[in-house]
Amino acid sequence: MNSEEIDSIDSIVQAVERLLIEKQIRRKPLTHSQLAILRGSLNYRNLSYEEIAEENNYAPTGLKETASKLWRNISNAVGVTVNKKNCQSTLIQYFRTPPSDSQVAAIQDRELSPLIGRQRDLEELTTALFNGHYIITICAPAGWGKTELCRHLLRRVRDTFEHVVLCHASEVLSPLKLYGILSQRLNNNAPVGEGASIISGILRLLRQKKCLIVIEETEILYCSHTRAGIFREESRGYQELLSRLAEDFEQKSCVLWVSQEACSTFPTVTTVYNHDLKGISSTESQALVKRHLHQRELTGTEADWQQFTEFCGGSPKLLQTLAEPITQFYEGGIADFLAATSPKLGTSATTALQKLVQRVSPVENTVLYWLMLQPSTYQELVHLSSEYTSERDLYGAWESLTTNRRLLVREDKKSYRLHPPAQTIAVAQQFVALIVGELKTAAPRLLHQYPLLQVTAPAYRQAWQHQHVLDPIAHEIQEVCREEQHLIYECLRQMLMRLKEDGSNSRSYAAGNILNIAGVLGLSMAETDFSNLPIRQADLRKVNLESASMQNCIFVGTIFPEGLVSPLTTALSPDGRTLAIGDAVGHVLRYKQEGEVFQLSSSCCLSQGVTALTFGTGRNTALLIAVEDEIYAWWQEASPVNLIKLQDTSAPVSCLAQGTHGRVAVGLANGQVVYWDDLDTSFLASLAHTTPVQQLAFSPDGSYLSSRGGDCILTWQISIEEGSLSKLDEIFPNWSNGFLAMSWDQAHLLLAETERSRISLHRGETLLVEFDMTEGNVLALSFSSNSNYLAGSSDIGTVCCWETAKQGEPKVFSHFSSPPLEISLNHDGQYLLTNTKSIQAEVQLWEVERRRCLWKIQPSSIGTFWLELNLQGAQGISEPAQTVLRELGAVF
Secondary structure, three states, X not given: OOOOOOOOHHHHHHHHHHHHHHOOOOOOOOOHHHHHHHHHHHOOOOOOHHHHHHHHOOOHHHHHHHHHHHHHHHHHHHOOOOOOOOHHHHHHHHHOOOOOHHHXXXXXXXXXXXXXXXXXXXXXXXXXXXXXXXXXXXXXXXXXXXXXXXXXXXXXXXXXXXXXXXXXXXXXXXXXXXXXXXXXXXXXXXXXXXXXXHHHHHHHHHHHOOEEEEEEOHHHHEOOOOOOOOEOHHHOHHHHHHHHHHOOOOOOOEEEEEEOOOOOOOOOOOOXXXXXXXXXXXXXXXXHHHHHHOOOOOEOOHHHHHHHHHHOOOOHHHHHHHHHHHHHHOOOEHHHHHHOOOOOOHHHHHHHHHHHOOOOOHHHHHHHHHHHHOOEOHXXXXXXXXXXXXXXXXXXXXXXXHHHOOOEEEOOOOOEEEOOOOHHHHHHHHHHHHHHHHHHHOOOOHHHHOOOOOOOOOHHHHHHHHHHHHHHHHHHHHHHOOOOHHHHHHHHHHHHHHHHHHOOOOOOOHHHHHHHHHHHHOOOOOOOEOOOOEEEOOEOOOOOOOOOEOOOOEEEOOEOOOOOOOOOEEEEOOOOOEEEEEOOOOEEEEEEEEOOEEEEEEEEEOOOOOOEEEEOOOOOOOEEEEEOOEEEEEOOOOOHHHEEEOOOOOOOEEEEEEOHHHOEEEEEOOOEEEEEOOOOOOEEEEEOOOOOEEEEEEOOOOOEEEEEEOOEEEEEEEEOOOOEEEEEEEEOOOOOOOOEEEEEEXXXXXXXXXXXXXXXXXXXXXXXXXXXXXXXXXXXXXXXXOOOEEEEEEOOOOXXXXXXXXXXXXEEEOOOOOOOOEEEEOOOOOEEEEEOOOOOOOEEEEEOXXXXXXXXXXXXXXXXXXXXXXXXXXXXXXXXHHHHHHHOOOEO
């Protein structure tokens, strides 16, 4: 009989694979389908072939044929008949017998690797044992190093016990089986009773001899696919045994209870010591991975290692399994792995992550799927899942995942996310497989309950959802239908028909999901009937809906086309909570921040293309809009009725600026500077430059103005009483490539001059600090209005943001479709607005501190996509969106 130690289902599977190869029954490892059969059959519930097929997306008939051959091969290898019914007991018995004291000692004495990251845990557990605790629990998710820690602990304390009994929970599913093993090991011949007499017998044995009982993987004793930590029927006697043991003050022995899940009904008394393992540190991660990889290594900065460790949640198992694909696919570069939009995890890491969630309940899966899509507060989870899950059930699932399974942690003071962060990718893969299955069979369930894309979420979260959920689903559908677009359309049409037949409820996401899949695939939905369906979380900007019917549809959280024509002009309000976009044909849209996202709040249309935009500061809340030689003030967000045309200018407007106290400056193409002290008063004009005015900047108190035209900068003192702009100074900066930004530090002019990638910041003649772009040469510069921050874009498509008061590393932004030509910071540098100003326009709003894109817009040429789209009776479309849709040919 093989004496190999078996600790888990994975250990049995690996032992079977080795045995089949050793006996030359197979030359290669087991296939994915064979592994699925073996794992499902070894599961304590002994999953049916139908359940295994459903979990792994196989046909049940084909799986049974594969299983027949697998059992035949295993039977030949072990010398006895093995089938689905007896594989658990037969294989465990073949590979493992309960180790005797001498065998336990051998296990303890064999070469143990140095303990990394668990020395403090070892000391605390040793102290707990010597302090006489009757029960000690070690709880942590799979892969956190519980088994290795136990081996080191046993070696350290074994001499203080008369007997050490080491067993796997699968061997002692009930107190009766535990009593049998203890009797055999302690040479006890007393007859085995039933019920309470069994528990009394165990307690009596533990009083007679000082024993350390180690039971590993005790989560097997709990119910699976329900709330964590609840004993299953066969194992329920342990609840009484542990409770009585905790209060048996004549005890000499200790039970070491090792589990992935915290027990919901464990006794809470002083004789019980609960020890939760935490993740290891980044320094410990480096030592662990170095030992694991031997001659190879991972490369990265301390910050990279910190981020990598956090990505793995400090899990030793995950850190080691992810090290392999990083060396294979990323040449050992941690930064490259972390920067990948869809990082390759490898089979081992994926399996380890899937093991963390293989026992969760359906309601717990509800929580996992929502938090995979976006971190949320508990109250948000209640709202999102209220249609399909009661609050009572949801609370139980949330508490189970947070307290018992430790799969959720707080991302900030309110929101929860999956733990470790890598788990979101594994959960997304599982989610994608289930959604694809529903699309194949036109049987929506999850498609009703969850959005594949949350179009009202921040842009960085939408990007994640695209990469890990929506795009993989679209790819799988393409693979199924090969490249025959009509088959994909037919698949989606069948799903729509099913929705109409079922009478989809108002909280269903299914129709919106179908539209998002069509948008990713570039699939035309022209002339398709969506009437009377709820359209939730749908991005309609790139879906061809010509002559489609959305009559009586209810729209919730849906993004409609903007109708913008490139190139675009942008402006950001001083508080960063409102932004404006003007286009080449005179459309102006205003977006207002709601939470982390920006919603279209108002729109208007002028007769010519917009050339400049700027927001007011202080009491002046107007948005100024320049159109050729006309200037408009838009006072009220909600309506374009208050769009007021100001006086015509003598030449086309080239730039705008607004200062405090309602002061406005306008630069013209003929070199003239126009100044209003208040938009209701007459203006002052001065011929300032011989070339078009390119830039204007007010001092903080509005008393001074600087203007730039060509290679000349002028500073002005504003004198309203005298009715003039008084020129103070004329400056010719020493700069070579034409890029320069102006701002004011109180009454002192600040200039940021550039030479290739170098930026020099001057106050008057004094050089304050120098910055360098991380890559490429400077293309555009912009100060925040408080002058504390400076942003610069490069010709290779990166943007850097610095604090002007110190010379430090910049915040770097990338992933632009083309280099931004227009950049702007809000007053305190919290937000950054970038605009490529190209034909394929891209405007993005960034949160500077976290370097996250909150909002993004990419208008494109879409021809007749909304011509004759029937929206009669539709609800949930805002007035600004209706205005744009009417212009594009939709019918209301």
